[in-house]
Structures are given as structure tokens and as C-alpha cells.
Amino acid sequence: MNRFLPWGLLSLLALAFLLLFIAYPIIGILLRSFIDESGEFSLEGFFIFLNQGRYLEALANSIILGLSVTFCCTVVGVFLAFIVARFDIPFSNIVFLLPLSVLIIPELISAQSWIMVFGNNGLVTHLLDAFGIPFPRFYGWFGLIYVMTLTYYVHIFLAALAALRGFDHSLEEAGQSLGTAPLTTYVKVVFPTIIPAVLSAGLIVFTLVVGNFAIAISLGQRVPLLSVLTYRSFISELGGNPTMQSTLATVSILLVALVLFLQRWYISKRDYQMVAGRTPPRSKLKGWKSWAATGVAGLVIVLSLLPALVVLAGSFTVSRGPVMYWGQFTLDNYTRILDFNLGVVGNSLKFASLATLLGVTFATLVSYLLVKKRSALSSTLDYLLLLPLTISGTVLGISLAQGFNSGPMVLTGTAALMVLAMMLRRLPFGVRNASSNLHNISNSLEEASVSLGVPPGRTFFNVVLPLMAPGIAAAAILTWVTTVAELSASVVIYQAGQETLPIQIFRLINSDLMARASAFGVINMVIILVPVFIGIRVMKVKLFSS
Incomplete structure (x- = not known):
């Protein structure tokens, strides 16, 4: 039992999380394609797909x-x-x-x-x-x-x-x-x-x-x-x-x-x-x-x-509806955001922060388990982590919305599902970056710490985690900037009051309000650029080392 704790238990918990929030929704959407509206087995969907030209x-x-x-x-x-x-x-x-x-x-x-x-x-x-x-x-x-x-x-x-x-x-x-x-x-x-x-x-x-x-x-x-x-x-x-x-x-x-x-x-x-x-x-x-x-x-x-x-x-150009008057400058596009749309900016910061924190924490743990503590569950963890790469954000969003709209865990329509979708979309890249320098960390460092009586968990936090810091920092920055820009998954599951910057930009583009969309776009790029600048110039993080 001691050999199972703590890493075997953590591997099992990580596997359960991936099965619940990645495998279950995707398998569910695959199975539902073989079920008609009455709940019976049917190939109606594929028949329609093959017989309708569009x-x-x-x-x-x-x-x-x-x-x-x-x-x-x-x-x-x-x-x-x-x-x-x-x-x-x-x-x-x-x-x-x-x-x-x-x-x-x-x-x-x-x-x-x-x-x-x-x-x-x-x-x-x-x-x-x-x-x-x-x-x-x-x-x-x-x-x-x-x-x-x-x-x-x-x-x-x-x-x-x-x-x-x-x-x-x-x-x-x-x-x-x-x-x-x-x-x-x-x-x-x-x-x-x-x-x-x-x-x-x-x-x-x-x-x-x-x-x-x-x-x-x-x-x-x-x-x-x-x-x-x-x-x-x-x-x-x-x-x-x-x-x-x-x-x-x-x-x-x-x-x-x-x-x-x-x-x-x-x-x-x-x-x-x-x-x-x-x-x-x-x-x-x-x-x-x-x-x-x-x-x-x-x-x-x-x-x-x-x-x-x-x-x-x-973003500084005067516009009347879809018509932009290039060469005429104004601050009205930003004034409207300050007066009416600060909640959109707040949603992006809140959702992206939570998704980044949870995603990087999970990615750090899983990368350590896959590189340093491989077990019988490691291969399954590897395959499950690849699934978000094989599907589009739209499909992921639909699978989550359909998978958690009923039953004991109803998440559809909640902010929790928005955060979950953002986290899962970028999880494979987080694991890749978090593990970028794990292969260079000698196992003898952990073994020496454990041999001196330090528990494995404390050894991980005191010895391994500081050495993983560069990879974790890169994972955090890349997860943040891609999460702030996430649209394809969130646009199919958001509810009123949960709009983020990309969703608001998308809605304004559809309404041909390009000047207002540009102001939101500039804010989005600034939110992305600030952590990238701090990471590269101040913290000396190598974002593309992996």
C-alpha cells in the first residue's frame, strides 16, 4: 500500500478526471450520432449527411x-x-x-x-x-x-x-x-x-x-x-x-x-x-x-x-455603423467599453485566470507522473491527453454541453463549464511545456532526499518543483495567452453575462461594427502581451524551448 501512495493514488485521480471530463463527453457525442430523437439506435444522422449535398x-x-x-x-x-x-x-x-x-x-x-x-x-x-x-x-x-x-x-x-x-x-x-x-x-x-x-x-x-x-x-x-x-x-x-x-x-x-x-x-x-x-x-x-x-x-x-x-x-477610428472614416480619430470606442462593457473584460480575466491556474497545476502534476513516476496507468493518461488535440474547439464545447446538461453533475450554462472548456482546450500544451526540463532532472536528487527521511510529497515540493520552474512558467504564460484568446469552445457554451473578449469581438464583427471590435481587440492583445513581455524580458522564460 505504501508503494501505491502517493503517486499511484494521484495517477488514479488524474485518470479519473480525464475520463470524466474528456473521454466521457467525447464518447457520448460519438454514441449520440447513432441515436435518433426518440432515443432509439439509428443511422439517420449519417443517412442525412450522405444524402444532403450541403x-x-x-x-x-x-x-x-x-x-x-x-x-x-x-x-x-x-x-x-x-x-x-x-x-x-x-x-x-x-x-x-x-x-x-x-x-x-x-x-x-x-x-x-x-x-x-x-x-x-x-x-x-x-x-x-x-x-x-x-x-x-x-x-x-x-x-x-x-x-x-x-x-x-x-x-x-x-x-x-x-x-x-x-x-x-x-x-x-x-x-x-x-x-x-x-x-x-x-x-x-x-x-x-x-x-x-x-x-x-x-x-x-x-x-x-x-x-x-x-x-x-x-x-x-x-x-x-x-x-x-x-x-x-x-x-x-x-x-x-x-x-x-x-x-x-x-x-x-x-x-x-x-x-x-x-x-x-x-x-x-x-x-x-x-x-x-x-x-x-x-x-x-x-x-x-x-x-x-x-x-x-x-x-x-x-x-x-x-x-x-x-x-x-x-480602434481609434471614427465610425458610423459599418462605415469607418479612416483618418478621423476618436476615443469613443474605448469610452463605450469603460461605460458599458467592463464586465466582458472582467469575465476574460476571471475565466482565463482560473483556467490557467487549474490547467497548469494539473499539467505540472501529470507531467511529473508521466516522466518520473510511470506506472500501468501512464499509457492511458498519454492517450487521453491527446484527445483534445484531435478535435476542434467547437466539437469539444458541444460534447461538454451535451455531456453535462443532465444527470448528477449539471454544468451546462454555468461559469464552471466555461473555465473547464478553456482549461481542457490547452491542457496538452501545458503538459508538454511543464515537462520540458523534467528529463534533465536526475532521479538521484529525489532519491537522496527520500533516503534522508523526507516524505515523497515534500521532496517533490522542495526539490523537484523548483527545478521545474522554467517549464512551469512557460506553460503558464502559453496557457494564459491562448486561453484569453479562446473562442471556438466557449462560443457554443456561454450564457448571457458570461461573454468574454473574443466572444464580444465575434459578435461585433458579425454586426459589422469593426471599430468597436478593434477596441476590444486591442485590449485583448494588451492582456496577452503583458505576461509575454514579463515572462521573456523579466523572468527570461524560453517560451518555445519545448
Whole structure:
């Protein structure tokens, strides 16, 4: 019994928590897709899905969009990573701000900013109209692929950059010594070795695109998408079919699971292992090559950071309904927030703080159990922690709302469910960051403490926890900034009085009140930026070390 306490008991409690709040809702939504409105077993939902064109069109569109954005992200991300890893170009240090831009500029604000530039009432649209130059409609495929590529390419960039920096330069030299041209060497030697890393990041991008809600509903007005249909099926007040909610969610889960299987199968067939070697040197480009590489890299950087500037300018711009009068400045947008909407800001701070505190506490415990105290339950814990990564936020929100709307634990409609959804959405990333330096902590430190008579629990708090502090700090900051920006799960479960900043921004965008939405967006970005700045500059936290 002493060997079971305390870590065996804590593993059991952690498993029970994940089974109750992750496995149970997801299994529930899968099972409900096979039950009709009378409670009997039925394939009605799948029959409707296969026989109504809009559902199949939404599935096909989601797959095409996912593949298109993943391809574009791969081209942009690998190119930028190659330029940064191999060449010394001006402004190369600024490139490393790109991962931060993804954190500081939530995808909803990114979509909003580009609508303000290229939308029907956008700045560029009106400017071109004044000169009689027609501008193609931004809503639809072009807008979706454009904005999602600029939002998600950083995942490919980071993966490709890490792989290129770990490449053994002697292999490249060997290929060129045999008379192979540099370009051929890159194609046949260098790029195949980074394919596993790029594919893993590509799976993340595909999953994010298929499950994306904010950009999809803002820009995909004429493009039926699975995530948007799932949301609309859930919130439909008249004629809503509860079976279809579960069926659409099930199709989304199966789609991501299929892509995950294909990705792992492909990587298993192309397994490359790199032994330690020399890191490729960075050379200095000259002439037109330098200008071209710098220009393309600079353009990507500017386009990545531009949304923050657009939203900032829009927040001070005079507007009358959907019309914004660029060049005329006012503080009215912020005054309205101070007078009527401070509760929205308070909700975001309150919900995100609780979700971060609970999430990081749980992630710290689970990461320790998985790395240092593995048991028969560890594999099950691992799989359960992966589940939130395989489903979209909309599906997670629907599964929680359906799973806890009756029975002994009714949470639907409560603030507790909002906090729970925010916590679960980011839990896998919290565990990953909290465990980032656990592998470097020697077991002998704990063993020495226990051998001196210190109980295991106190040893954990006095010895291990201080050494885990850098990883925990990174987990806390990343959990906070992503939780403050959370929309897809919370938008399907919130009730009146529980609106957060992203929900309020979403509602204002739907009403074409872009100036007011911009003011909320600036506040959201400030709330995100402050802990990031403190963590990086003051606490010296390495957010992307893991």
C-alpha cells in the first residue's frame, strides 16, 4: 500500500478526471450520432449527411481547405526556415518574433484586421474604388486560404527550422563532392530528412484548419465548412436536429483521426535518424539573391505583424455603423467599453485566470507522473491527453454541453463549464511545456532526499518543483495567452453575462461594427502581451524551448 501512495493514488485521480471530463463527453457525442430523437439506435444522422449535398460539400470543402492551407504553409514555412537557417540576411533576428505574433494576435483578430483592409468596407477596397479599380471579393476561398496561411505557417516554420539546424552538414558536402549540383543536393539529401518534422507540423496545421471556427465563419460566408455547419446546427433554435450535431462532430473527429493515421503510416515508411554532426554554416548572400531573399522574408514578416497595427488604428477610428472614416480619430470606442462593457473584460480575466491556474497545476502534476513516476496507468493518461488535440474547439464545447446538461453533475450554462472548456482546450500544451526540463532532472536528487527521511510529497515540493520552474512558467504564460484568446469552445457554451473578449469581438464583427471590435481587440492583445513581455524580458522564460 505504501508503494501505491502517493503517486499511484494521484495517477488514479488524474485518470479519473480525464475520463470524466474528456473521454466521457467525447464518447457520448460519438454514441449520440447513432441515436435518433426518440432515443432509439439509428443511422439517420449519417443517412442525412450522405444524402444532403450541403453536408458532403462542407466535408469536401473542409478537406480541400485543409490541404490547400497546409500546402501554402509548407511552402512559406520551409522557405523562410531555409533562408533563416542557411543565410545571413538583414532583419533575420526579427524573424524570431513570428512565433510571438501568433500568440499576441489571436486568429479572430487576424481575420478582423484583414476584413478591415480588404472587406466590403475595407480601407484598400474603398481606396481602389475611388480610382475606379475593381477589387475581387475577399470573402470566400481566397480570403480563407490567405488569412489561414498567415496565421498557421509559423508551425511549419518552427519545425523546419529545428530540423534544418539539426542537419549534419557533412552529408551535404559529401553529395556535392560527388559532383551533385547544390539545388539537387537540397532536393535529394536535405529536404527528405526534414520531411518527418514538416509532416508532423503539417498535421497540426491541417487539424487547426479543419477545426477552425473564427476565420471560417468570418470569411467563409459562401463556402460551406464542417466547423461552421456544426456550430450552426448546435445553436439553431428552430428546427435544430440534435442528432446532426453529434453526427457532424463525429465526422470531424473521424476526419482528423484518418489524417493522423495516414501521417504516422507515411512517417513510419520514411524514418530518418541524424547522428550528431556539424551544423550547416550561414553564408552571406550578395546581389539580387540577397535582395530577393530579404524582400520575400520581409514581406512575410510585415504581413504577419500587420494585423496588430490595423486593429490598433481601427480602434481609434471614427465610425458610423459599418462605415469607418479612416483618418478621423476618436476615443469613443474605448469610452463605450469603460461605460458599458467592463464586465466582458472582467469575465476574460476571471475565466482565463482560473483556467490557467487549474490547467497548469494539473499539467505540472501529470507531467511529473508521466516522466518520473510511470506506472500501468501512464499509457492511458498519454492517450487521453491527446484527445483534445484531435478535435476542434467547437466539437469539444458541444460534447461538454451535451455531456453535462443532465444527470448528477449539471454544468451546462454555468461559469464552471466555461473555465473547464478553456482549461481542457490547452491542457496538452501545458503538459508538454511543464515537462520540458523534467528529463534533465536526475532521479538521484529525489532519491537522496527520500533516503534522508523526507516524505515523497515534500521532496517533490522542495526539490523537484523548483527545478521545474522554467517549464512551469512557460506553460503558464502559453496557457494564459491562448486561453484569453479562446473562442471556438466557449462560443457554443456561454450564457448571457458570461461573454468574454473574443466572444464580444465575434459578435461585433458579425454586426459589422469593426471599430468597436478593434477596441476590444486591442485590449485583448494588451492582456496577452503583458505576461509575454514579463515572462521573456523579466523572468527570461524560453517560451518555445519545448
